[in-house]
Amino acid sequence: MKRGHRLEDPRSIRKLWRGFLVLLALSVLAGALIDPKPHFAIEGWFGFHALYGFVACLVMIVGAKVLGWCLKKPDTYYARDGHDD
Amino acid sequence: MTSLHGLVPHPALLLIAGALLLPLLRGRARSVAILALPALALAALWLLPDGVLWRVHWLGYPLTPLAVDRLSRLFASIFLLLAGIGGLFALRQESRLEIPAAYLYAGAAVGVTLAADLISVFLFWECMAIGSTLVLWSAGTPAAWTASRRYVGVHLAGGMLLFAGVAGQILGTGDTGFHVMRLDSPASWLILAGFLVNAGAPPLSAWLPDAYPEASWSGMVFLSAFTTKTAVYVLLRGFPGTELLIWIGLFMIFYGIVYALLENDMRRILAYSIVNQVGFMVTGIGIGSEMALNGAAAHAFTHILYKALLLMSAGAVLAATGRRKCSELGGLFHSMPVTTLCGIIGALAISAFPLTSGFVSKSLVSQAAADAQLQGVWLLLAAASAGVFLHAGIKFPWFVFFQKDSGLRPADPPASLRWAMLLLAFLCIALGIWPDPLYALLPYPVAYVPYTAAHVVTQLQLLLFSGLAFFVMLDHLRRTPTITLDFDWLWRVAGPALAGVARARVRAARARLARGLTGLGRRAGAWILRNRAPDGLLLRSWSSGSMSLWVMLVLMAYLALYYLG
Numbered sequence: 202m203k204r205g206h207r208l209e210d211p212r213s214i215r216k217l218w219r220g221f222l223v224l225l226a227l228s229v230l231a232g233a234l235i236d237p238k239p240h241f242a243i244e245g246w247f248g249f250h251a252l253y254g255f256v257a258c259l260v261m262i263v264g265a266k267v268l269g270w271c272l273k274k275p276d277t278y279y280a281r282d283g284h285d286d
Numbered sequence: 287m288t289s290l291h292g293l294v295p296h297p298a299l300l301l302i303a304g305a306l307l308l309p310l311l312r313g314r315a316r317s318v319a320i321l322a323l324p325a326l327a328l329a330a331l332w333l334l335p336d337g338v339l340w341r342v343h344w345l346g347y348p349l350t351p352l353a354v355d356r357l358s359r360l361f362a363s364i365f366l367l368l369a370g371i372g373g374l375f376a377l378r379q380e381s382r383l384e385i386p387a388a389y390l391y392a393g394a395a396v397g398v399t400l401a402a403d404l405i406s407v408f409l410f411w412e413c414m415a416i417g418s419t420l421v422l423w424s425a426g427t428p429a430a431w432t433a434s435r436r437y438v439g440v441h442l443a444g445g446m447l448l449f450a451g452v453a454g455q456i457l458g459t460g461d462t463g464f465h466v467m468r469l470d471s472p473a474s475w476l477i478l479a480g481f482l483v484n485a486g487a488p489p490l491s492a493w494l495p496d497a498y499p500e501a502s503w504s505g506m507v508f509l510s511a512f513t514t515k516t517a518v519y520v521l522l523r524g525f526p527g528t529e530l531l532i533w534i535g536l537f538m539i540f541y542g543i544v545y546a547l548l549e550n551d552m553r554r555i556l557a558y559s560i561v562n563q564v565g566f567m568v569t570g571i572g573i574g575s576e577m578a579l580n581g582a583a584a585h586a587f588t589h590i591l592y593k594a595l596l597l598m599s600a601g602a603v604l605a606a607t608g609r610r611k612c613s614e615l616g617g618l619f620h621s622m623p624v625t626t627l628c629g630i631i632g633a634l635a636i637s638a639f640p641l642t643s644g645f646v647s648k649s650l651v652s653q654a655a656a657d658a659q660l661q662g663v664w665l666l667l668a669a670a671s672a673g674v675f676l677h678a679g680i681k682f683p684w685f686v687f688f689q690k691d692s693g694l695r696p697a698d699p700p701a702s703l704r705w706a707m708l709l710l711a712f713l714c715i716a717l718g719i720w721p722d723p724l725y726a727l728l729p730y731p732v733a734y735v736p737y738t739a740a741h742v743v744t745q746l747q748l749l750l751f752s753g754l755a756f757f758v759m760l761d762h763l764r765r766t767p768t769i770t771l772d773f774d775w776l777w778r779v780a781g782p783a784l785a786g787v788a789r790a791r792v793r794a795a796r797a798r799l800a801r802g803l804t805g806l807g808r809r810a811g812a813w814i815l816r817n818r819a820p821d822g823l824l825l826r827s828w829s830s831g832s833m834s835l836w837v838m839l840v841l842m843a844y845l846a847l848y849y850l851g
Contacts, residue, residue, distance in 0.1 A: 274771055
């Protein structure tokens with residue numbers, strides 16, 4: 202297949218981003234139309250799942266970065282030193 | 287049916303016997319046998335009624351190697367289904383060892399689920415270790431060989447814990463039956479530890495991402511399905527409602543996410559996500575309500591299907607490109623549309639997107655946590671659901687099939703591989719749309735409705751916003767050619783290093799001792815020579831005159847002493 206697939210066109214990518222943002226907004230707005238029947242008070246907050254999903258992911262990424270600083274090694278680490286021989 | 291069941295073979299032994307005969311077959315007969323064996327075993331399983339069907343005495347112990355109930359039928363069914371679809375995927379595998387080994391492995395896993403006594407469980411458990419090690423070996427690479435040595439070491443150690451526990455349990459209670467156990471004796475703790483080693487629980491989780499990715503392009507599909515899910519089965523059977531399992535499960539969930547986020551190798555990402563997904567099941571078992579246990583069992587069922595699908599799409603990429611690292615892949619959607627589509631469906635299912643199988647199974651565990659008013663656990667499970675989309679749902683397809691164009695243009699795999707993937711993709715979506723057949727197989731009645739407006743909307747919010755987080759933080763998620771150290775560092779670096787130091791010390795001490803002994807021996811030899819040689823002090827010839835002189839001196843001394851005395 203030739204290079205320059207339409208999914209790689211910057212205009213398509215912009216459109217995809219716009220579509221994605223609309224979808225995000227719709228999912229939050231849809232929260233106003235449903236009856237959540239919350240088990241916990243926090244679940245009843247407007248947009249709780251959206252905010253929680255976003256923040257939880259940021260925390261996990263930052264946590265992974267911090268762990269990475271401590272524990273990351275080149276992927277030849279075990280082979281190079283002949284540890285596995 | 288009841289009168290006929292005596293004629294039906296044991297499904298596990300049928301598959302194991304077939305596995306041993308498979309190497310004798312060639313060509314079309316071999317292909318037919320590969321597809322027919324799991325189907326026959328599945329038919330045998332479903333012809334068997336519920337209840338204890340075989341009772342034998344061995345070494346004075348009553349054994350029940352064939353007993354069927356809802357839980358064992360569910361797990362045995364999914365193991366056999368996956369063995370068959372995996373066999374179809376691996377039909378073109380060049381190694382002639384892999385499928386027989388995989389069927390031995392699958393048969394042993396089925397054997398564990400159908401065994402109602404601890405001794406049979408242990409025997410099949412060890413057969414699984416052998417079968418899975420053979421699957422690893424059949425990759426035939428040096429990396430697979432060294433990984434298989436570490437793998438078998440961990441599993442034999444786990445087997446020893448289990449053996450000690452089983453022996454203690456039988457001696458302590460006089461009962462060989464495999465029932466619900468309480469953690470009130472060292473034996474039950476040992477059994478739990480043996481089970482948890484195979485589940486990929488901390489601190490030994492590293493064996494899984496270390497070994498599985500080294501299997502062949504098809505081998506990892508088999509490996510992903512049986513060992514960890516058999517562990518989930520025995521935990522469901524032996525330790526439901528053990529609170530400790532909630533915390534172990536939650537640790538596994540976040541361990542899997544964080545390590546997968548840092549990982550570059552696509553198959554290691556998926557291996558970490560096995561630990562992550564088994565964590566959801568273990569948490570469900572720890573919660574222990576009927577809803578939670580149903581959730582754990584259902585999630586094991588759906589996970590086997592979508593993880594196999596993900597690993598098949600990764601395996602197709604590996605077979606076509608020979609590459610596993612995200613940093614060397616990308617843009618494969620151009621030339622591998624079927625593989626890309628199947629990878630995306632697997633990724634959506636593992637992320638529990640509505641209309642996929644993960645949605646209808648994972649929700650049971652979260653709902654059980656909410657019903658039990660475990661707010662902390664529920665919040666962590668929700669965060670983990672977002673994290674699954676982040677580390678596997680988007681990361682795997684994005685870095686392998688999209689992101690920057692690597693310029694690679696491999697074609698989709700041959701028909702047998704494509705059909706295996708499409709079949710699994712169909713099942714992942716079919717179970718998502720119509721979960722009733724799965725719910726009907728679960729150990730307890732299901733009164734749960736997954737598709738409510740509230741559940742769909744909240745789940746979409748959670749997943750879509752974790753997708754937003756992925757793309758916002760994309761620069762921080764770019765892959766580097768690195769690995770992340772884990773507890774296996776202890777037995778891959780620290781252990782050998784300590785052993786090396788100890789060996790050098792022993793060698794030096796032995797050399798010192800040898801030097802000391804040589805010196806001592808030499809001095810002793812010189813002394814003997816000095817005294818015992820023909821001209822030495824004790825053996826040389828003396829003249830008669832000097833002898834007479836010495837005799838006279840001795841006699842005089844005697845005389846002097848006599849008078850003095």
